[in-house]
Amino acid sequence: MSFTEHDAAGVAILMWAADPSQPERLATPLFLAAAAAAMDVPVEIYFTAASVHLLVPAVAARLRASPRVDKAIADNLREAVEMGARLFACSDALQAQGLDAAMLMPGCGRGGAVQFMARAIDLRWRTLVF
Known part of the structure; x- marks a missing residue:
């Protein structure tokens, strides 16, 4: 099977416990998102709880894994x-x-529990929670 041959309609990643207070947990979900997107798999990353701070450019710029x-x-x-x-x-x-x-990085959409759950119950989508 090649990287582009798969049955998944997409990957939805929920950033929940991965937040600015523990930067060592942040790179892996983003690497996985980039890898899946590079494989032409649609990827959606949902930020909730304190992880929404990662979408503020100044916050993400000062954090290192x-x-x-x-x-x-x-x-x-x-x-x-x-990607x-x-x-x-x-x-x-x-x-x-x-x-x-208005504080968030450009292009960031709104989506929460309902949108993520719609992906989670869709058997064609894969979900990851960090």
Whole structure:
């Protein structure tokens, strides 16, 4: 099977426990998103709870997954988006975290529990939770 031959309609990734307080947990889900998108698989990343802070460019720019890596989490996000991943911020999480949608990186859509659950119950989609 080649990388582009698959039965999945897409991959939905939920960023929940992966938030700015533990930057070492942030690179892996974004690497996986970029890899799936590079394989021509539609990718949607849903940010909820404190993870919505990652969509604020200044926050993601100052975070590193490791002190030995010079690459910022903002770079990982940018690469995933350049490969085709779509980003969604939970409106309720934005409100709970005191963030305004205007603060988020360009192109970030709104999507929360209903949209993610629609993907999770669709047997053609794969879901990952971080």
